[in-house]
Amino acid sequence: MLNNRFGLTNASLFKWSVTLIAAVLCISLIVFEGTKATVKINIDGKQETIRTHAKTVEQLLTTQDIELKQDDLIQPSMNTAISNGMQVTWEPAKTVTLVVNGEEQTVSTTVETIRELLHEQGVKIMERDEVKPVKTAKIEDGMNVVVTEAFELPIVIGGEEKSVWTTSTTVADLLKQQGVSLDDDDRVEPDLQAPITKETKIEVVRVEKVTDVVEVALDYAVVTRNDSSLSSGEERVISKGQEGKVKKTFEVVIENGKEVSRELINKETVRESKDRIVAIGTKSTNQPIISRGGTAVKEFYVKASAYTAYCKGCSGKTRTGIDLRANPNVKVIAVDPNVIPLGTKVWVDGYGYAIAGDTGSAIKGNRIDLFMPSSAAATAFGVKNVKIKILE
Secondary structure: OHHHHHOOOHHHHHHHHHHHHHHHHHHHHHHHHHOOEEEEEEEOOEEEEEEEOOOEHHHHHHHOOOOOOOOOEEEOOOOOEOOOOOEEEEEOOEEEEEEEOOEEEEEEEOOOEHHHHHHHOOOOOOOOOEEEOOOOOEOOOOOEEEEEOOEEEEEEEOOEEEEEEEOOOEHHHHHHHOOOOOOOOOEEEOOOOOEOOOOOOEEEEOEEEEEEEEEEEEOOOEEEEEEEEEEOOOEEEEEOOEOEEEEEEEEEEEEOOEEEEEEEEEEEEEEOOEOEEEEEEEEOOOOOOOOOOOOEEEEEEEEEEEEOOOOOOOOOEOOOOOEOOOOOOOOEEEOOOOOOOOOOEEEEOOOEEEEEEEOOOOOOOOEEEEEOOOHHHHHHHOOEEEEEEEEO
16 A cells, blocks of 8 residues: 555566665765775886785785795795785795805795805805805705805915915816916826815926937047057057937926926947057067066065056056066056055065066055956956065
């Protein structure tokens, strides 16, 4: 009856009810939206503006389906209340493998560059230290950062020592870093591939191999020939003789500017030597004949050496005129005339009967020098103490 009273039909009443509900919902929606806060949110570098009913920053980020980690950068803090017009920043932490002098650790960070990461981790870097990648490189998730601290060590190059700072791990790396070039013959100690530490001492020996060619004289031989037309003791040079010439080639090794070895690698005769030929007279001459016998009037020990007719500085004739070269088997000794007068007949133990017929600059006091027919015999005798007897 009421509907009819107001002149409303059932259809009109339903339409009016729907309109009323829609109006209420619209007003409610307007009221709901009007109570949202407007927030600028920066997510991993990308910024957008949103409206939210979230009460705190944590609730806001949760509504954005963001998986939060402990080391993420969140500004302001998560328990900060949301206010209209505020700005929220979320920067996810990146995982980095940091290796310092071989010691590895995994760290999380939100800084932008490697320089900032090292500062954050308390790693002090000197200018000569090595950082890979470079300190200005941007941090990327999962990247490796390697820090090698430089250390000082001595290096000797060509004999000159200096100290250098390096981050190299092998000898070869260090030499390359220092700009040291090597020739094929140069020697490096320790080996190029050897690892280096603070205790390593590196030496580069500059090695040079050169060829040296020298010419040397080749002595000529002296050949004697008996000549019966010449008096005994008389000599005549038939051919003067000529020195030969030999070219010798040496391989010389020089280390750090000093010769250390010389090896003969070739020998070539440039000119053959020519013998010196000397004629020796064999005509009979009156030479002293040392006879056996005689009574010893005195005997004592002396220091004895030996010489030949061709010794250095020897003329071949004794002080008393005996020609030793013409009489190689004669028994003659050199004496100090103040001890044993010249012309004295003697007997020497191990030498036999002889005559004191010569002198020598080194024969003083109880010293005698025994004449020997050859250098081999003189060398074999050597120097020794012997008994000598002075004969009547």
